[in-house]
Amino acid sequence: MVHRLYILLFFIISCISINAQNLLSEKNSFTRQDTLRGSITPERAWWDLTYYHLDIKVDPDKKFISGKNTIQYTVLERDSVIQIDLQPPLKLTKAIQNGKELNIKYDGNAHFINLIDKQKADDVNSIDIYYSGNPKEAVRAPWDGGISWKKDLNGNHFVASSCQGLGASVWWPCKDHMYDEVDSMLISVNVPKNLMNVSNGRLKRIEQYGDTKTYHWFVKNPINNYGVNINIGDYANFSEVYYGLGGRLDMDYYVLKDNLEKAKEHFKDAPKMMKAFEHWFGPYPFYADSFKLVETPYLGMEHQSSVTYGNKYKKGYLGKDISGTGWGLKFDFIIIHESGHEWFANNITYKDVADMWIHESFTSYSENLFVDYYYGKEASSEYVIGTRKNIRNDKPIIGHYNVNKEGSGDMYNKGANMLHTLRQLIENDEKWRNILRGLNKDFYHQTVTTQQIENYLSLKTGIDLTAFFNQYLRTTKIPTLEYTIDKNTLKYRWTNTVDKFDMPIQVSINEKEQWLFPKSDWNTISLESEIISFNVDRDFYIEINKL
Numbered sequence: 001m002v003h004r005l006y007i008l009l010f011f012i013i014s015c016i017s018i019n020a021q022n023l024l025s026e027k028n029s030f031t032r033q034d035t036l037r038g039s040i041t042p043e044r045a046w047w048d049l050t051y052y053h054l055d056i057k058v059d060p061d062k063k064f065i066s067g068k069n070t071i072q073y074t075v076l077e078r079d080s081v082i083q084i085d086l087q088p089p090l091k092l093t094k095a096i097q098n099g100k101e102l103n104i105k106y107d108g109n110a111h112f113i114n115l116i117d118k119q120k121a122d123d124v125n126s127i128d129i130y131y132s133g134n135p136k137e138a139v140r141a142p143w144d145g146g147i148s149w150k151k152d153l154n155g156n157h158f159v160a161s162s163c164q165g166l167g168a169s170v171w172w173p174c175k176d177h178m179y180d181e182v183d184s185m186l187i188s189v190n191v192p193k194n195l196m197n198v199s200n201g202r203l204k205r206i207e208q209y210g211d212t213k214t215y216h217w218f219v220k221n222p223i224n225n226y227g228v229n230i231n232i233g234d235y236a237n238f239s240e241v242y243y244g245l246g247g248r249l250d251m252d253y254y255v256l257k258d259n260l261e262k263a264k265e266h267f268k269d270a271p272k273m274m275k276a277f278e279h280w281f282g283p284y285p286f287y288a289d290s291f292k293l294v295e296t297p298y299l300g301m302e303h304q305s306s307v308t309y310g311n312k313y314k315k316g317y318l319g320k321d322i323s324g325t326g327w328g329l330k331f332d333f334i335i336i337h338e339s340g341h342e343w344f345a346n347n348i349t350y351k352d353v354a355d356m357w358i359h360e361s362f363t364s365y366s367e368n369l370f371v372d373y374y375y376g377k378e379a380s381s382e383y384v385i386g387t388r389k390n391i392r393n394d395k396p397i398i399g400h401y402n403v404n405k406e407g408s409g410d411m412y413n414k415g416a417n418m419l420h421t422l423r424q425l426i427e428n429d430e431k432w433r434n435i436l437r438g439l440n441k442d443f444y445h446q447t448v449t450t451q452q453i454e455n456y457l458s459l460k461t462g463i464d465l466t467a468f469f470n471q472y473l474r475t476t477k478i479p480t481l482e483y484t485i486d487k488n489t490l491k492y493r494w495t496n497t498v499d500k501f502d503m504p505i506q507v508s509i510n511e512k513e514q515w516l517f518p519k520s521d522w523n524t525i526s527l528e529s530e531i532i533s534f535n536v537d538r539d540f541y542i543e544i545n546k547l
Contacts (some may be wrong), residue, residue: 008384030403036110037167038353038404040179043083044111047073049182054172057190057212058197058232060157063149065090066132067190069173075119082127084111085169085176088135092173097127109169109176135171138162141298146170150297152234152256157195159232160296160308165353165406168225179351179447181222184482190214191232198231198254200306201289219305220288222445224349227304231294236260242271242291244246245283250290259295259313266313267293269335276373277366282297282437285444291333300334302341302363309334323386327371327379340366348443354399355450356406357473361397361415363490368416377429381539384420386542387413393476400451404464408476417541418472424506424539425468426461435460467501472541479503480543481518485534490525494518496543506537 035041043498046262049071056067071084087090087109095102095113105112119125136146145162152158161171169176172319186204189197193213201219208214219228236257242249251270255263268540270293278284284291289305296308299318310320311334321328344362365384372380408414426432438460443452450473458465471479475498483492490509494501497520504517510532536544 028170028400030400030405033108033110034403034405036107037085037176039402040177041083041110042079042080044175044177044180046077046079046119047082047389048076049073049175049180050184051126051186052174052182053188054185054228055188056172058230058234060149060159060160060192063134063137063147063442064132065135065147065171068128068130070126070128071175072124075121075123075125078119078120080115082113082115082426083175084113084129085109085167086111086129086131086173086174087136087167087170088133090131090135090167090171090173092129092131094130095127096130097125102127107385111173129173131173138298139262142301152297153258154234156234157192157232158232158234158256158297160298162233162296162298162301162308164226164301165404167404168228171230172228174225176225178224178226178349180370181224181447183222185219185223185228187217187219187228187230188214188372189217189230189232195232196235196254198235198294198306200228200294200304221286221304223304223468224346224447227302227346229294229301229303229306229308231296231306231308233295233490235295238264240271242274244274244287245278246287249284249287252290252292253294253296254292258539262294262313265334266332270339272331272374273339273370274338276370277343277492279373279434280366280433282440285342285440291339291342293339300338301340302345302359304342304346307335307338307342309338311335318473320453322390323383324389325386327375327383328367329384331370333367336367336370337363340370343440347440347445348381349447351447351449352401353404353406354401355448356416357397357411358448358450358453360411361419364412364416365419369418381420384416385538388417391417393478396475397473414472414541420539421472421503421541422457422461422465424537425463425503431461433510467498468503470498471501471503474498478541478543480545481505481536482545482547483534484547485531488527488530490527490531490534491522492516492518492525493522494520495545503540505540505542508533508535508537 051072053070092111103114136145138148139150142162145166148160150298151156164168167176168174187199190212191197197215199217201217203214204218235254239252240253286305292306293309296310299310300308316329317333340363345359350358367386368380371383395408397407397411399405423432454469477496480496482495502519504515
């Protein structure tokens with residue numbers, strides 16, 4: 001799929017990992033609200049989400065949302081207090097279960113609702129949560145999100161949600177933690193009749209009420225909270241059918257009417273994306289819900305089966321190549337990157353935002369796999385290596401657990417180069433492809449932890465990757481190969497590494513390729529002839545220091 005740090009201009013110029021939606025503010029001290037937002041509290045742990053019906057009215061003139069969310073859940077163990085999240089200035093006005101209005105304790109963004117009826121293990125219950133107000137307006141979506149209240153060039157309202165990092169509770173009440181995805185969902189959105197709402201899943205029906213229309217969208221597959229979206233505008237629609245690994249896939253495109261003909265040509269990158277990513281990652285995970293690209297007034301984001309697009313119909317990232325190699329201008333960055341999140345973010349989803357690298361490293365890496373599929377392995381290597389100039393190594397990629405705090409924006413470009421390095425260690429591209437496909441099969445529609453992904457990759461590669469991940473995910477240190485050459489003798493070792501780091505690397509000595517197996521102590525190789533040339537394979541993300 002997705003907040004995240006830094007002034008936008010600085011981000012674009014110096015980080016250009018560009019959709020690095022580092023949407024959370026920089027902070028290292030945390031509050032009770034951070035814990036309530038970021039941890040599996042007792043008031044969350046005892047119930048399991050099964051179904052949402054979000055039924056709302058959006059008034060663009062007043063920038064106002066009102067309605068309710070019916071939350072269905074299975075009782076895991078008996079309790080009497082349930083936590084529902086909703087962020088000011090929105091107000092949770094009442095909660096009703098079985099016709100009884102319930103008492104609510106308000107604690108910042110968290111609302112603790114005292115249930116009257118007994119909650120028996122394995123029972124399936126529901127609660128209606130009513131709310132209204134003017135939600136937080138996005139400042140610079142999607143990095144500092146909320147609701148974008150814009151207008152198109154014809155003066156029509158152009159409205160969209162974006163909330164990764166901030167959380168879905170910035171615009172609707174929910175169980176706002178990533179560990180528990182709802183199994184299915186109905187999204188009913190009432191808007192002025194001259195506008196259309198596009199949300200996740202499939203459009204089931206449209207109902208007209210006076211001068212308004214309600215669009216009902218049903219999501220059959222599990223979905224994470226921030227992946228839910230509303231997009232309201234004067235849309236035109238065109239579609240195509242893609243026959244992929246899962247059979248017939250409906251691909252729909254919703255764009256502003258003035259952009260219809262332009263989009264028909266430009267969005268040819270979408271089926272190209274689907275073909276490449278099904279090759280590398282396996283079947284698109286949401287055939288039942290279709291695939292959509294939806295134009296929005298902001299850059300774009302990975303909303304599940306409703307990927308948003310605002311790249312101004314340009315190749316690259318707003319017309320720029322983030323790799324500086326030229327390969328980045330062969331495709332529309334937003335279409336490829338945000339759609340890649342359908343596999344890594346929407347299919348495989350982190351439990352805790354501290355593990356956001358699972359979304360962003362794999363999806364950034366997907367960009368060069370797209371290049372690989374269409375332009376070859378050398379081109380893909382040039383692309384991902386070109387993104388290294390954007391890496392800052394300012395702090396570790398993994399963030400702080402249980403307080404809704406992600407790690408460094410380096411999870412994009414550094415993470416992609418980490419995975420590119422891992423590909424070299426495997427030395428078998430078909431095996432690597434099967435591992436990527438296996439991830440999406442074995443963790444299909446699941447929420448996961450970093451440890452699960454690390455263990456899986458160690459198991460499937462047959463390599464103990466503990467020190468490898470400790471090095472690249474948990475420190476800012478880039479492993480440095482130190483070496484000396486004295487006539488026919490090469491001495492080499494790793495420095496700037498974690499304990500037990502022993503990654504092998506491929507080199508060429510006198511134009512002959514071979515593997516070296518450095519450790520923290522000096523190793524020595526003596527050749528029969530003088531060493532004239534020594535080069536390290538640039539596909540390994542390391543630094544080199546000749547003494």
